[in-house]
Amino acid sequence: MDQATDTMHDVVDYGEDRICESIDDLGFHMFDLEALAWEKPAKRVMENAELAPPSTVQEKWLLRSDESKDRMPISIVKFPPNYKFPRHWHEHGEFVMILKGTAYFAGRELKPGDMAYNDSRTVYGSEEAGPDGVEFLMIRRAMSTTTIVRD
Secondary structure, eight states: OOOEEETTTTEEEOSSOOBOSSTTSOSBOOOOTTTSOOBSOOOOOEETGGGSOOOOOEEEEEEOOBGGGTBOOEEEEEEOTTOEEOSEEESSOEEEEEEEEEEEETTEEEOTTOEEEEOTTOOBOOEEEEEEEEEEEEEESSOOOEEEOOO
């Protein structure tokens, strides 16, 4: 069925449930995590970047931030074994859910299925991967500047 749009409210109604074939389409998206490639992390604005260790972090993008489509950034982040990111804060809150491995956030060990949220403009960390590394889902409202805190 052709796309029908209620232009008064910018609602997209295809007349039936369907899964989008492309990330460019609007609608319901499903993700094959195994098919997504690991990449270097997306370029982010980082204050005091010289305080961060050399990045060996990888990222898989589910959705990239796109205001024109009302999309927030959602990715899976992978820290290698024992990688430690220093104390920092973001302009936007950050939700994480551990998918594989273990990590230490706020001094607590997090395992697969554990979830955490840090409010915007609130210093936290360090974040440290366990001995086998960690993969975690990360969701924010928007791309955000990261400010590393000097000890």
